[in-house]
Amino acid sequence: MTGFLTHLEEDIKRLYAQLQISGPAYREMQRIASEFRVWVHYEETGSMMIQHQGLYSIILNRSLSPEEQWQDFAHELCHVLKHTGNHFKMNKLFRELQEFQAKQFMYHFCVPTFMLLKMKLPTLRQQAILHIAQTFHVTWAFAEKRLALFEQRKAGIRFQQEFTSYLMKAEKVAEKEVVYQT
Template sequence: MFTHYQTTPLEQWIEALYSQHGITAPNQLQIMNVAAKLNIWTYFFDMNSMAIEKNGLFSINIDRRLSAKEQWEDFLHELCHVLRHSGNQMTMPEHYVDWQEQDATNFQLYAALPISMIKQIPLPERKSEIMELLSEEFNVTYRLAAARLEQIQRRILQGIVDHEFHLHTQSHNSTYNPANWSVATKSMMDKLEQLKRKGVSADGQAHHPL
């Protein structure tokens, strides 16, 4: 299933971070375990989850009114801000704030359901069963499991199309001509075109005019 899956630089960075700190299994993906390994003070109050900086030191508050799965997802979102972003969003240009939030959303998906760990799990055939399994195995909401699975499927589809393109361009007897595509490739290209018309990339991000 994952032969043509292509990781992004952000995804590779997260995988390297986890590997560096010995985080290799889903049961290690817990707030206090990850916070301890990364030396980030984390606490729980009845207020919205947020990352806080004081005198150059960072901490994360998690809204304890949320479910355990929602708390974990909030933690990962705020963790991205701690590890990758700086500055006060209240004083930032709107487009930069939007970029940080999109980056944190992607970070959340990759960090909550690392591809290296998913590959180690026997997955059922039905999509609904896969989402249920991922939700329970990685302690995430069904919504996040569904979003990650759809992202993975798009990435695999893009990888297959890229592979087909490479084969066609490397062949001396064929050119990159839709007439030469296999039935499977034509079907995949049709799906990609549908995604483009909806304004969604292979990575699942919506594209908006600047």
């Protein structure tokens, strides 16, 4: 499946390389924040990112589990790295787009595709979900969704490979027919 990473998957792989992180990064949350000059605060409020005078803070809900905080951190980190503008003043559709992008980033940052590709996942779905959850320090629901995304991606790549192969064979057949007709 290598060579078929999406732009987001490649971006995440580059980020991990830039940060010199080769395994699951949940233990590196404070270092990651520091690398991007982001302050992390824990409050009794919903998780969010705040930017004031060029300084960034990520506020994480202190009553969440460490796994949920890690997931929220990744979501908010996307806003720091990729988004601009006041979330409350922007067009609803643009805000929804940014939230969709942050959610996709979160799934891929917490459980990177390039790492999943190197793993031997258990055959039984429940065991595979548990393995992802434990390895990457994410919740069961998160691991289940991430596995589904990964499986969809692999199915899409297989389809792309098979379709490309079919087109190449059809092209060769067409070339032979042209040769025989002349």
